[in-house]
Amino acid sequence: MNLVALVPVFVVGLLGSVHCAGMCGGIVGALSVAPSVGRVVPVKVAAARAPLANVLAYNTGRIGSYVLAGALAGGLAQGAHALTRLPALQAGAYWLANLMLAALGLYLMDAWRGLARLERGGQVVWRGVKPLLRTIGPLDGPGRMLAAGAVWGWLPCGMVYSVLVTAMLSGGVASGALVMLAFGLGTLPMLLGLGLAGARLRGALARPRVRHACGALVLGFGLLGLARAADGLPHGWVQDLCLAPGAHA
Template sequence: MNDSLTFLLPALLSGLLGSGHCLAMCGGIVSALGLSTARRPLAIGYHVGRIGTYMVIGAFVGGLTSFLPTMFSPALRVFAALWVIALGLYITGWWRVLVRLETLGKQVWRHIQPHTRKVLPINSWPRAIAAGALWGWLPCGLVYSVLGLASSSQSITLGAGVMLLFGVGTLPSMLGAMMFAQRLQRIMQHPGGKTLAGLLLLALGLWMLWPFIAPMPGHLHAFDPHALMALLWHNSASVLT
């Protein structure tokens, strides 16, 4: 697989599969912006600001690791795969370790949240972009896990690209929330849907990790992540029904 795709594809899939969590976090404000046709452009502006913040943070964490020697690259790839696995477990609700990161993020959000009042009411394009840029700092384990992926890229531009693709991945559900919020939110937050999304992310993380554990001796050779992903895809309809 192309080196960039090793980071960009998991980022996009994380946004798509984790979007049910996005609806729970900030679906309310997006729905409010999109209640009327006239206000829908403001919701677009909100997402531009939100994804812009993700990209700035992604560029920052990617830049931090860009100074590390190439000998650290394999360890960072393993680190990225473990973040995706943690995200899958987080989405299913089987392991809530990322909640601890959200607790730490609340310390930063405590200083940013008072500034959100300055952009209310959101009645113009600049205010919508500013609101999205501020709410992009909202504590979120989903965002933090993908930032772990961005930091493993060892690149400012690729770190920003990872967060861009992640943000793009969240758009279908978030824009859907704008148009038919309650119905879509019920679908995306259905226990079966969350379990399937989490399992797919778990399989993706294991697939990313496989090149590093395949050479190890023992029973690990019996695990085939490609077969696991095929099985999950084949049974996805039955999980959601």
């Protein structure tokens, strides 16, 4: 595993987490202090009372689910390892990973909502996982917050799906898990801030300028990878800025 190749994945998680502010920022703040699943705590109240241990536990569970999903995705691809050695399939995989990244950038910029349709498709998975939240009981401590985060990590999310493509094409179980770990750690600063600071940070991140700037940078990563796939750019330092399936194996 080339650890340098995980840097773009981390950055994508960091930039793409502005999407989390709109999608689940309020829920993160509320879950951090809610005494039960059935009670909704206003985000401003949550920001004032959210204990750090609960927020850390929730995010540990969430990232753990990402790592598990990455391991499963990498394992599925590893089962067809002989096929991934074929040049045509390797090239197709590289194009797919970077097309998904470009789609994520456009999604963050609200320029194209194709990934939203993918999220709606993921509702099938979420409907099977969501009932587990009711079995956890009152979210009154880090242990139960850890469990809630692990369940919430399976929430349908176009951003997560776009990086899962890279995890799937990374070459194996361990490398797929590392890809999603790097991505999850990239989202951690934003979601820690949302859990502790609440509405104020969420409002700042919802500004169109912020979303457009982050989306443009993510789009740039995807376009850079596509240009390299078309041999429009030399290898070398460019490889460290691209999501290349072969680079993670």
